[in-house]
Amino acid sequence: MPSSPPPAFVHRRVVEFYETDLAGLAHFSNFFRWMECTELAFLHEHAIPVFTAGASGQRGWPRASACAQFKAPLRFGDEIEVRLRVVSVGRACVRYGFEIWRLAGPGAPELAATGELASVHATRPRSSGQLRPASLLPATRAKLVKLVDPPSGKISP
Amino acid sequence: MPSSPPPAFVHRRVVEFYETDLAGLAHFSNFFRWMECTELAFLHEHAIPVFTAGASGQRGWPRASACAQFKAPLRFGDEIEVRLRVVSVGRACVRYGFEIWRLAGPGAPELAATGELASVHATRPRSSGQLRPASLLPATRAKLVKLVDPPSGKISP
Amino acid sequence: MPSSPPPAFVHRRVVEFYETDLAGLAHFSNFFRWMECTELAFLHEHAIPVFTAGASGQRGWPRASACAQFKAPLRFGDEIEVRLRVVSVGRACVRYGFEIWRLAGPGAPELAATGELASVHATRPRSSGQLRPASLLPATRAKLVKLVDPPSGKISP
Amino acid sequence: MPSSPPPAFVHRRVVEFYETDLAGLAHFSNFFRWMECTELAFLHEHAIPVFTAGASGQRGWPRASACAQFKAPLRFGDEIEVRLRVVSVGRACVRYGFEIWRLAGPGAPELAATGELASVHATRPRSSGQLRPASLLPATRAKLVKLVDPPSGKISP
Numbered sequence: 001m002p003s004s005p006p007p008a009f010v011h012r013r014v015v016e017f018y019e020t021d022l023a024g025l026a027h028f029s030n031f032f033r034w035m036e037c038t039e040l041a042f043l044h045e046h047a048i049p050v051f052t053a054g055a056s057g058q059r060g061w062p063r064a065s066a067c068a069q070f071k072a073p074l075r076f077g078d079e080i081e082v083r084l085r086v087v088s089v090g091r092a093c094v095r096y097g098f099e100i101w102r103l104a105g106p107g108a109p110e111l112a113a114t115g116e117l118a119s120v121h122a123t124r125p126r127s128s129g130q131l132r133p134a135s136l137l138p139a140t141r142a143k144l145v146k147l148v149d150p151p152s153g154k155i156s157p
Numbered sequence: 158m159p160s161s162p163p164p165a166f167v168h169r170r171v172v173e174f175y176e177t178d179l180a181g182l183a184h185f186s187n188f189f190r191w192m193e194c195t196e197l198a199f200l201h202e203h204a205i206p207v208f209t210a211g212a213s214g215q216r217g218w219p220r221a222s223a224c225a226q227f228k229a230p231l232r233f234g235d236e237i238e239v240r241l242r243v244v245s246v247g248r249a250c251v252r253y254g255f256e257i258w259r260l261a262g263p264g265a266p267e268l269a270a271t272g273e274l275a276s277v278h279a280t281r282p283r284s285s286g287q288l289r290p291a292s293l294l295p296a297t298r299a300k301l302v303k304l305v306d307p308p309s310g311k312i313s314p
Numbered sequence: 315m316p317s318s319p320p321p322a323f324v325h326r327r328v329v330e331f332y333e334t335d336l337a338g339l340a341h342f343s344n345f346f347r348w349m350e351c352t353e354l355a356f357l358h359e360h361a362i363p364v365f366t367a368g369a370s371g372q373r374g375w376p377r378a379s380a381c382a383q384f385k386a387p388l389r390f391g392d393e394i395e396v397r398l399r400v401v402s403v404g405r406a407c408v409r410y411g412f413e414i415w416r417l418a419g420p421g422a423p424e425l426a427a428t429g430e431l432a433s434v435h436a437t438r439p440r441s442s443g444q445l446r447p448a449s450l451l452p453a454t455r456a457k458l459v460k461l462v463d464p465p466s467g468k469i470s471p
Numbered sequence: 472m473p474s475s476p477p478p479a480f481v482h483r484r485v486v487e488f489y490e491t492d493l494a495g496l497a498h499f500s501n502f503f504r505w506m507e508c509t510e511l512a513f514l515h516e517h518a519i520p521v522f523t524a525g526a527s528g529q530r531g532w533p534r535a536s537a538c539a540q541f542k543a544p545l546r547f548g549d550e551i552e553v554r555l556r557v558v559s560v561g562r563a564c565v566r567y568g569f570e571i572w573r574l575a576g577p578g579a580p581e582l583a584a585t586g587e588l589a590s591v592h593a594t595r596p597r598s599s600g601q602l603r604p605a606s607l608l609p610a611t612r613a614k615l616v617k618l619v620d621p622p623s624g625k626i627s628p
Contacts, residue, residue, distance in 0.1 A: 018507060025219070029189045032186045058181075064226070070222065181367070232493075378540070384533070
């Protein structure tokens, strides 16, 4: 039985009270925040600059797109694990795949959501103020391409 | 020159200071909140119950999926218009398409993002506590199917 | 019967679904966001710069303190009115008082919360990166002192 | 040299990208969220129910008031420590004092903010739907009064 390779990065957190809504569940917008937190912690772990601002302008990772598919609700106090994979690395764009698992509770881990982020490496020169895609720095590219892992199947808990 | 039909619903708001991040732009998670606000205001306008909780349990519209494609950044103080279309109505699921336009500024409106939400009509009986899809109420279905409008092209500003 | 002077500025909004928590009420952190939105809309109305960033650095209004007293809960869909008064104007600090009223529903308006913000006019030179209080610009001071209105009593709805 | 007693509870976290605003600092509304997270984790640690909802109604801890005094800015990636003290325990109200310290960086810890929350033990019977203060449960009171610690002075880092 083939097993999936482990994710490139794992981030754990707890669903906070302020992240719930009146339906008693974690509000869906937070799933995107958790995916971003995982992405940025992953970049930090690999010493890839997340956001820089200097005299000449800014450099960062605005999103080109973001999607999520919700499988099971999450509640206040649930311990969750966000698993990140690098799906592809383009000239200026990195695509990530995510799985959000619920760890707390009596049973086995439960898949709460899957998602994707496409992040663009972009600069905003002070002179123009315009946000523009910029080729990945060579060192960044070298680190990311080694981690590319097309999501070929379900990650086993 | 063919013109697109008008959206089923339009919601306007202003980008707030607390919705920005250190890159100086509206954080992408807010686009999902604005789409939801528009969806719920649309339901309210059509006297379709958004969320009810009673002795027997809850009835609401959890999301099955949410996606957004970001086209242009939004900044603090920008006036925006969120345009909603009903893409399809299933047994228990409604799919919406969104366009978020930036209205403020000197030029013509600018498309800042497109997006989609798939919302499931669901009940959570107090007895089981389990969230389950539930067929649309006939009155709700009747109202929604009349508004179905497959997004056949770009909405002209 | 003495009547209170009107507030210096009034801001209306609706409590959004994403602003509620699992207790079914608006989360208390949002009251601070609504007070800030009102403060910044008030400054904008009076053509007082809210936040500027240029080659030499930033100029803005970080908070020295924020307080709120919660009187009645707010729920999804409630229409609210935030009333702002200028309590005092110091060398670099402006103190605001707020009342948040619930307008929706069958009865008379209900006071949901009172609050205070102390905002410091501050600069952050690019050279040092340090946030420092800065004397109010003369034009800003002139506008604000005319509006000072110590909260001598309850504002009548 | 007298030293302060340790706080009753300590909660650590990192300032997230989505918690910043366009001034490049953590938005002040998040300080209140961090204080709440610490309060609820403290209750959980002592096996004091945070929020319950059943057939007869709800029981929780709505806030009567919340205040914060901001001393130093926090930035994306800063590691912070929130220190909680129980200031007083009333019939239905518990007052907490907080200190938020910045741990990251080259120097000694820096006090970023102090704050206070007054939380009311309240019930909302399903029959009336009205939120009402309710005397603390005896077991809860017994646990909390043992931890009362009037903030007599600065906590040394």
